[in-house]
Amino acid sequence: MIENRPWLTFFAHVVLILGVIVIAFPVWMTFVASTHDADTMLRSPVPLLPGGQIIDNYRVVLTEGFAQASRTPLWKVLFNSLVMALGICIGKIAISIIAAYAIVYFRFPFRMTAFWLIFMTLMLPVEVRVVPTYKVVADFNMLNSYSGLIVPLIASATATFLFRQFFLSVPEELTEAARVDGAGPVRFFRDILLPMSRTSIAALFVIQFIYGWNQYLWPLLITTKEEFYTVVMTVSRQANVSDGVPQWNLIMTVGMLAMLPPVLVVIFMQRQFVRGLVDTEK
Amino acid sequence: MHKRVTFDDKLLPYMLLAPQLFVTVAFFIWPSGQAIWQSLIIEDAFGGNTRFVWLANFERLLTDSAYWHSARITIFFSLMVTLIGLALALLLAVMADRTLRGATAYKTFLVWPYAVAPAVAGVLFGFLFNPRVGILAYWLDRIGVDWNHQLDGNQAMWLVIFAACWNQISYNFIFFLAGLQSIPKSLIEAAAIDGAGPGRRFWTIMFPLLSPTGFFLLVVNVIYAFFGTFGVIDALTKGGPGADTNILVFKVVNDGFRGSDFGGSAAQSVILMIIVMTLTVVQFRFIERRVHY
Numbered sequence: 044m045i046e047n048r049p050w051l052t053f054f055a056h057v058v059l060i061l062g063v064i065v066i067a068f069p070v071w072m073t074f075v076a077s078t079h080d081a082d083t084m085l086r087s088p089v090p091l092l093p094g095g096q097i098i099d100n101y102r103v104v105l106t107e108g109f110a111q112a113s114r115t116p117l118w119k120v121l122f123n124s125l126v127m128a129l130g131i132c133i134g135k136i137a138i139s140i141i142a143a144y145a146i147v148y149f150r151f152p153f154r155m156t157a158f159w160l161i162f163m164t165l166m167l168p169v170e171v172r173v174v175p176t177y178k179v180v181a182d183f184n185m186l187n188s189y190s191g192l193i194v195p196l197i198a199s200a201t202a203t204f205l206f207r208q209f210f211l212s213v214p215e216e217l218t219e220a221a222r223v224d225g226a227g228p229v230r231f232f233r234d235i236l237l238p239m240s241r242t243s244i245a246a247l248f249v250i251q252f253i254y255g256w257n258q259y260l261w262p263l264l265i266t267t268k269e270e271f272y273t274v275v276m277t278v279s280r281q282a283n284v285s286d287g288v289p290q291w292n293l294i295m296t297v298g299m300l301a302m303l304p305p306v307l308v309v310i311f312m313q314r315q316f317v318r319g320l321v322d323t324e325k
Numbered sequence: 326m327h328k329r330v331t332f333d334d335k336l337l338p339y340m341l342l343a344p345q346l347f348v349t350v351a352f353f354i355w356p357s358g359q360a361i362w363q364s365l366i367i368e369d370a371f372g373g374n375t376r377f378v379w380l381a382n383f384e385r386l387l388t389d390s391a392y393w394h395s396a397r398i399t400i401f402f403s404l405m406v407t408l409i410g411l412a413l414a415l416l417l418a419v420m421a422d423r424t425l426r427g428a429t430a431y432k433t434f435l436v437w438p439y440a441v442a443p444a445v446a447g448v449l450f451g452f453l454f455n456p457r458v459g460i461l462a463y464w465l466d467r468i469g470v471d472w473n474h475q476l477d478g479n480q481a482m483w484l485v486i487f488a489a490c491w492n493q494i495s496y497n498f499i500f501f502l503a504g505l506q507s508i509p510k511s512l513i514e515a516a517a518i519d520g521a522g523p524g525r526r527f528w529t530i531m532f533p534l535l536s537p538t539g540f541f542l543l544v545v546n547v548i549y550a551f552f553g554t555f556g557v558i559d560a561l562t563k564g565g566p567g568a569d570t571n572i573l574v575f576k577v578v579n580d581g582f583r584g585s586d587f588g589g590s591a592a593q594s595v596i597l598m599i600i601v602m603t604l605t606v607v608q609f610r611f612i613e614r615r616v617h618y
Binding site for chain 1: 328329330331332333334335337338339341342344345346348349350351352353354355356357359360363413416417420421423424431432433434435436437438439440441442443444445446447448449450451452453457458459460463491494495496499500503523552555556559560563574577578581582587590591594597598601602605
């Protein structure tokens with residue numbers, strides 16, 4: 044502390060606590076809604092404190108599903124989200140790390156062309172090319188499949204840049220030593236570079252897991268069968284049913300389950316998360 | 326760009342690049358090329374005849390008042406999301422930076438909204454402000470505000486702005502806090518010894534030193550508001566009521582799948598592509614400069 048100004052420190056705490064309350068409030072209300080029965084949630088004003096229906100609501104949603112928009116038990120939907128998130132996450136890291144390795148450690152014709160082609164992906168978000176991308180996926184026969192959910196999203200300029208940046212910072216002497224010892228490119232990558240990249244991989248894992256889990260437009264486009272729905276699109280569908288009385292308690296239970304995995308990942312891997320966020324944007 | 330010491334395999338680098346390049350070309354470059362091509366032709370309804378029409382699709386689009394309406398509200402929306410999001414995040418970051426030991430604890434409580442999907446954020450805010458059961462709609466009603474974002478376009482716009490800000494604030498906070506914590510303490514101490522108070526120190530030292538971070542965040546937030554908010558809009562308002570929250574990114578997706586006007590929607594795609602390319606280049610230009618500090 045530079046100087047002691049108790050009132051200013053007090054003021055800082057007040058602002059921060061207010062900030063935390065405002066930011067947490069929507070999630071608190073979601074949690075509260077997921078612990079009451081349907082009738083309570085239709086009487087305004089809705090309660091501000093949790094009720095006693097929590098186990099029932101989660102059991103119904105997870106194992107039975109409910110009539111609005113989707114009758115699939117949510118555990119199947121959560122499983123789809125998990126497959127998609129992990130698939131995207133691992134796929135992105137895997138193809139980016141080898142691409143970055145090729146760009147940094149080899150000299151070959153069209154190296155820069157490849158680099159720029161990868162860079163272009165940053166500039167082409169799916170929203171600006173929906174219809175033609177949909178056609179490509181349909182032509183590959185990948186509608187309503189896990190590969191359709193995963194493969195088109197695993198190209199990643201940010202991950203490639205991050206690994207490139209990291210490889211460039213690895214001392215040349217290491218490569219020289221490895222070559223003197225007779226290690227080829229594959230061996231050098233596997234035994235030296237890959238173990239050294241651990242922290243970068245962990246940081247990327249957190250960021251890309253959240254990215255994959257939170258995909259919305261993409262699964263919305265390419266899935267028409269309920270067995271491939273993801274949880275984020277499910278909760279949005281359920282909240283927007285126009286017919287019938289919305290069962291807010293169950294909808295918000297689904298909302299809780301849609302938020303929980305990525306939020307837990309962020310909270311428990313906070314250091315990697317902040318690192319990943321700051322590093323991938325550098 | 327690359328190492329002094331390199332390996333000299335001929336085939337291996339291409340094999341290593343192949344998966345990434347395949348995905349990039351098949352799902353990014355090729356469809357984007359298609360969109361550009363589509364924007365220059367007119368196809369009859371059965372896909373039989375195609376006619377090359379140069380920029381006629383763009384002309385039609387740019388004389389369409391619905392398109393300009395969408396462009397205007399997009400600008401308002403992006404401006405508000407960016408300004409409110411940055412201002413609040415900066416305030417929280419400055420306060421957290423001040424409370425030394427508290428900073429880490431508060432950080433834990435402030436970073437996680439980043440992990441909530443925009444579409445889920447939309448659902449949460451839709452519930453809070455639901456005219457029938459939403460607790461905030463109820464409180465607003467008690468103080469005399471008749472809240473119904475399903476009918477009132479203005480309220481709908483502010484609602485999507487709030488939801489988008491809520492979703493983005495932790496991102497801004499993390500970068501601002503990192504920026505603040507990297508300012509050398511000696512600078513601030515020196516200013517304090519010279520008699521500058523906290524307010525003066527903020528405006529004359531911390532704020533200018535934060536400006537690179539601020540500018541970076543500005544660009545990232547505009548990109549987010551333009552392209553990352555599809556989920557918020559789709560879960561909350563579906564562009565309505567009327568077309569009052571029909572921002573460009575929502576319009577392009579909606580028109581692309583609903584309408585039969587492929588040329589017009591492709592022209593919209595191309596315009597958005599140009600916008601996102603410009604923003605990305607600005608962002609990278611800036612980052613490259615920052616690296617040499």
